[in-house]
Amino acid sequence: MEATNDYLAGGLAELGIEADEVEMAVVGAAHQLFWPAILELLALDLAGVEPEPHPDLSQAP
Amino acid sequence: MSELDRPLREQAGAVAAGELDPAALLDEALARIEARNPAVNAVVATFPERSREMLAAAPEGPLHGVPVVIKDEWPLPWRAQRFGAAEMMRPVEPAASAPYRALRDAGAVIVGVGNMHEAGAGSTGNISVYEPARNPWNVDRCPGGSSSGPAAAVAAGLVAGAVGADGIGSIRFPAAYCGLTGLKPTFGRSALEGHHMAEITTMIVSGPLCADAADARLLGSVLCGEELAAGPPGRLRIGVIDGEVTEDVAPEVAAACETAIEQLRSESGGEVLKVEIADLPASALAAVLIANAESLDGISPERLNRLDPELSPIFRGFAKYRMLMPAAAALKAARVRDVMRRRVADVFDEVDLLAWPTVPAVAPPLEAPLVELPSGVLTADQANVRGAGLANLTGIPAISVPVGRDAEGLPIALQLQAAWGRDELLLDAAEALERANGREWVECRP
Numbered sequence: 083m084e085a086t087n088d089y090l091a092g093g094l095a096e097l098g099i100e101a102d103e104v105e106m107a108v109v110g111a112a113h114q115l116f117w118p119a120i121l122e123l124l125a126l127d128l129a130g131v132e133p134e135p136h137p138d139l140s141q142a143p
Numbered sequence: 144m145s146e147l148d149r150p151l152r153e154q155a156g157a158v159a160a161g162e163l164d165p166a167a168l169l170d171e172a173l174a175r176i177e178a179r180n181p182a183v184n185a186v187v188a189t190f191p192e193r194s195r196e197m198l199a200a201a202p203e204g205p206l207h208g209v210p211v212v213i214k215d216e217w218p219l220p221w222r223a224q225r226f227g228a229a230e231m232m233r234p235v236e237p238a239a240s241a242p243y244r245a246l247r248d249a250g251a252v253i254v255g256v257g258n259m260h261e262a263g264a265g266s267t268g269n270i271s272v273y274e275p276a277r278n279p280w281n282v283d284r285c286p287g288g289s290s291s292g293p294a295a296a297v298a299a300g301l302v303a304g305a306v307g308a309d310g311i312g313s314i315r316f317p318a319a320y321c322g323l324t325g326l327k328p329t330f331g332r333s334a335l336e337g338h339h340m341a342e343i344t345t346m347i348v349s350g351p352l353c354a355d356a357a358d359a360r361l362l363g364s365v366l367c368g369e370e371l372a373a374g375p376p377g378r379l380r381i382g383v384i385d386g387e388v389t390e391d392v393a394p395e396v397a398a399a400c401e402t403a404i405e406q407l408r409s410e411s412g413g414e415v416l417k418v419e420i421a422d423l424p425a426s427a428l429a430a431v432l433i434a435n436a437e438s439l440d441g442i443s444p445e446r447l448n449r450l451d452p453e454l455s456p457i458f459r460g461f462a463k464y465r466m467l468m469p470a471a472a473a474l475k476a477a478r479v480r481d482v483m484r485r486r487v488a489d490v491f492d493e494v495d496l497l498a499w500p501t502v503p504a505v506a507p508p509l510e511a512p513l514v515e516l517p518s519g520v521l522t523a524d525q526a527n528v529r530g531a532g533l534a535n536l537t538g539i540p541a542i543s544v545p546v547g548r549d550a551e552g553l554p555i556a557l558q559l560q561a562a563w564g565r566d567e568l569l570l571d572a573a574e575a576l577e578r579a580n581g582r583e584w585v586e587c588r589p
Contacts (some may be wrong), residue, residue: 094234094466098444101460109461111460119428120468120469126475131222142488143484
């Protein structure tokens with residue numbers, strides 16, 4: 083928990099972003115919500131998947 | 144029955160035939176907004192003189208003389224959009240945006256601007272600089288977001304058609320909560336220019352919110368600048384999947400959607416096929432991450448340090464959190480997009496449609512937008528994005544259609560998705576479903 087708080091508060095401070103107490107509470111809640119899913123996404127094995135160069139989203143790949 | 148209660152196409156037909164005076168129709172719409180809007184807060188700006196000028200100059204188009212509402216997401220020549228927020232992250236000015244021009248050239252009369260969830264950043268519509276719009280089916284419930292006002296305006300009978308925008312479900316969620324038909328066209332097919340993110344977004348489209356599929360076809364054709372021609376849907380191969388979008392769903396929603404899928408199968412003489420989309424849950428997060436990354440364009444720490452204090456704390460805090468999201472995740476999200484586009488293309492070799500509930504539960508309370516699912520209690524945003532992100536991530540079209548009501552009378556909706564460019568098939572299928580259920584759900588009014 084301490085590491086999380088350090089990451090959030092420290093990260094914003096390093097970027098020069100100010101956040102009041104309420105905003106920090108939202109930052110913490112967002113982190114709780116997103117971080118586990120982000121870690122899962124990063125762990126997703128997509129090895130061997132070729133990127134689609136310049137995808138045209140109006141059409142099938 | 145008031146002329147305003149007739150479908151969009153009938154209003155247009157009656158005006159074209161000289162049976163309905165469009166000036167009287169406009170006056171009626173303005174009067175109805177004045178009478179009914181205080182209860183639903185769907186329309187946040189009217190401009191009667193501008194509307195009358197539009198009518199006076201209206202060409203003989205497919206919507207000649209018909210009043211419509213447009214979401215607070217595009218500029219008009221006399222009004223800059225506010226995006227439902229106390230301030231926007233980039234400067235905006237009044238302008239003739241592409242949706243405005245499409246409506247104008249079709250002869251439509253913009254009678255008001257629709258409310259929306261603050262900065263388009265929510266599926267419920269419960270936060271707005273204008274105070275939230277309210278769901279006409281129960282004014283203590285969320286109307287859905289972010290196109291909350293356009294949906295509430297149509298459901299409340301203020302107009303028969305409204306223009307929304309869909310970045311991650313923002314047409315489909317409010318269509319579902321308000322019992323309407325909402326089309327998210329194929330990416331790039333509908334008018335977008337003039338949107339403040341038009342040059343950046345790979346997610347957002349404009350689209351229609353109407354009572355039924357025929358009206359959505361008419362307004363959608365105007366926005367797409369081409370006729371979304373009607374035709375027989377053929378023997379539909381309807382794809383269904385196992386997974387949280389079909390299983391972690393409130394029982395009444397699941398039952399109504401299963402019934403609708405069977406009705407659609409029977410009506411079209413088609414079949415229901417089980418299909419698989421590996422890693423589907425990752426598509427929702429990938430869509431969110433890409434949308435977040437795109438919204439960071441032009442944002443600096445200095446800019447974030449002078450956010451308007453009237454912005455909601457949720458917006459302010461989340462805008463700052465976005466800066467901490469790892470770049471590797473955004474890149475992985477882009478790779479997930481590549482994979483999902485291929486997998487979805489493969490699925491559409493096997494089936495014509497994918498079908499699952501638009502949202503897993505009916506409209507939650509405005510005061511606490513939480514939904515109770517078999518897996519537990521989730522925020523509506525968490526739950527809703529699961530089934531909506533795929534269409535925006537991959538670019539495919541999707542439609543939300545009403546298919547029932549729960550024990551409290553709140554609308555239940557089914558989402559249909561099709562391959563790129565098959566927007567017409569979605570409308571054909573929606574009309575087939577209406578035939579199959581006797582138009583029971585599209586004829587319902589709050």
